[in-house]
Amino acid sequence: MAYPSGVNTGLSSAARTTATSVVFPVQAERGLAILVDVTARANATTVTPSLALLASRAASETYMTIWSATAAIDTADGSATYMLYTGGAQGGSMLWTEFINGPLPVGEYKLTMTPSDGSSLTYSVDVRGVM
Numbered sequence: 769m770a771y772p773s774g775v776n777t778g779l780s781s782a783a784r785t786t787a788t789s790v791v792f793p794v795q796a797e798r799g800l801a802i803l804v805d806v807t808a809r810a811n812a813t814t815v816t817p818s819l820a821l822l823a824s825r826a827a828s829e830t831y832m833t834i835w836s837a838t839a840a841i842d843t844a845d846g847s848a849t850y851m852l853y854t855g856g857a858q859g860g861s862m863l864w865t866e867f868i869n870g871p872l873p874v875g876e877y878k879l880t881m882t883p884s885d886g887s888s889l890t891y892s893v894d895v896r897g898v899m
Contacts, residue, residue, distance in 0.1 A: 778894040778895050779881070779891075779893040781805070781890060782890065782892075783808070783889070783890045784889055784890070784891070785886050785888055786883070788880070789881075790878070791876060793877070794872060794874060794877055794897065795874055797872065797899060798854045798872065798898060799898040800819075800877075800895060801850070801894075802849070802851075802852070803893070804817060804892075805846075805847045805891060805892045805893075806845065807845060807890045807892075808844060808888075808890040809844045809887070809888065809890065810887040810888040813883055813888070814842045814883070815840060815841050815882065815884070815891060816836065817836075817841075818835060818880050819834055819835045819879050820832055820833045820834060820877065820878045820880065821834050821873065821875050821877055822875055822876040822878070835868055837866060838866060851898070852872060853898060879893065
């Protein structure tokens, strides 16, 4: 699998206490690899990633959630990797936290990281398009 230059975005490492989103286009990619690296947290704060597709730009932008992680990331020092890929299956030596086989239409996407509470959580996110 190749990582195109079209999608390679994310959130740099920082302490966050509220939901944070990043918006990016998907054009010709068959999938997305989402890598989350947690380096510190206060208390037992967890974070759950979700992905939404822009559905309408009418009076205001409306996003439709197409995926939300089945389990929150619950670690003070670790990582989680997610693969959303059209027409594939998890196998070989690739070990993903979660693998989702489904369509990835062309459009504008928003990845949102939602914490379980207002305590500080330090993490970074890397989103890469996969051909």
